[in-house]
Amino acid sequence: MLCEILSSTYKVLEAENGQEALDVLEEYGEEISLILLDIVMPVMDGYTFLSHMKANSNYSSIPVIVATQSDREADEVAALSHGATDFVSKPYKPQIILHRVASIIHLRETSAMMHRVQYDRLTGLYSKEFFYHSANNILKQHPDQEYDMVCSDIENFKLINDVFGMPAGDQLLCRVADVYREIVGEQGICCHLNADQFVCLIEREHWEYTDDLFKKVDDQIRSMTNMKNVTMKWGIYHIKDRSLLAEQMFDRAFMAARSIWGQYGKHFLTYNDDMHNKLVREQAITGVMETALEEEQFEVYLQPQYNIKTNSLSGAEALVRWNHPEWGFQSPGEFIPLFEKNGFITKLDQFVWKRACAVLREWDDKGYPPVNISVNVSRADIYNVNLPDILQDIIKEYQISPQRLHLELTESAYTENPSQIIENVGRLRELGFLFEMDDFGSGYSSLNMLYNLPIDVLKLDMEFIRNETAKSVTPGILYFIIQMAHSMNLHVIAEGVETKEQLERLASIDCDYVQGYYFAKPMPCREFDEFLKGIKK
């Protein structure tokens, strides 16, 4: 009868007794939306069935409606106390049964959906939204309890994913989640934010933060995953300012963690006032950067580059300078990383490229020897699909051939997302632009990758030159890198050349070009003009 009532709206599976029903459950599990159960059955009765199914987490959450003899309160109470969701009494009233079934299924599906939104699929920890929401609530409800926001990320997680594969990466994240669950316990809430980032809100003094604690966590994760090099960096924010949102508290904790990236043996850092001041300063810079560009506070400096063999000027690198009317000279080492973070770098770079082309035009008009200018291209630029158009418009405007504008892209951009970079760089090279790989030797220089990358010039990093030229071993690694670059038809330029010894060493191993304080510091375009005028004479 029930089957008849329901089968026009639902797919109905039938079982003659409790044991059969358990077999059906085993096969379909949570695909089943609802169970209608008669208590009186042969082989296994309804109550026994209920206790079996409630004990199995694969299907214990499926709602059960028990069919009882009419109006026997004792039956109804017994069913509910065994874990049934609701009951219907015989004789069956089709309309009532249909409504009850529909509303219970709806209720369950909504709560399942809520559950999915609340929990991260991979690790089962709280999802980002739910974590922030809960954290804000907890902080509001317990104004007198002190809390910390603690976060972590895994050093070189991308590399781990590349080397061991995504499933192993996922495994690792699940183990990190286990560790969080274990050490946070009932004293807080944890969340898998995204990728390799985790965060928890935890009662103060639940943990004593020591290098030892975090070292143990690393060891634990290493032994659980068999990945010997996994290292986590932790950031802690002792929540002082309760007016902040949980998101901002995380930002502070993360800022602390980020500041120890790459520092061997450092496991955690607590957010402090210096970081706070840095944040305030970053906000101040962000507030004035647009105006600074409009008011021409930025100026392009040029640093000469020389051909070692002919001992002659070959070009220049354009480096931006910022002279703020009140703050004075600002270091690019500080504002460039910030602009890369907030996206303003794309605007500033375009300004520099334009100035560089304007300068080239001016020189050509004056009849100076045709030198090149190298400009920096940041990673945000290279992912911009309009970059070829932008660059072409600029060189057209100033009637410069693309070979005169060398584009410097840092090595780390190449190693981060090689396939996309290869594609975009390839398109620009087809248009005639030349590419230099900047800072080679500063990061994960992959010699193997060098073969696949579309580049024209290898620019050796300053630190690399400094270290290598200080060694007495000959011929040394620099020699082999230069040989290899030449065998691939790449030119090599060394930056940051500061001494005569460095220059001689580089000349002896066949380096093509040099740039550095030994020759000249970056200078305003006017001054560089004097240089060129001298050569022309």
Ligand code: C2E
């Ligand atoms: P970079 O591209 O590696 O530029 C070389 C840096 O080394 C410049 O610092 C330059 O002044 C400095 N330098 C050159 N020769 C020597 C030397 O012999 N010894 C020492 N100690 N330093 C030398 P700067 O101008 O402070 O720029 C720092 C970084 O800021 C640049 O590193 C580059 O990554 C970025 N940058 C500068 N201008 C721009 C720009 O217009 N756009 C973009 N995207 N980045 C820029």
Ligand code: CA
């Ligand atoms: Ca550069």
Ligand code: CA
């Ligand atoms: Ca460089």
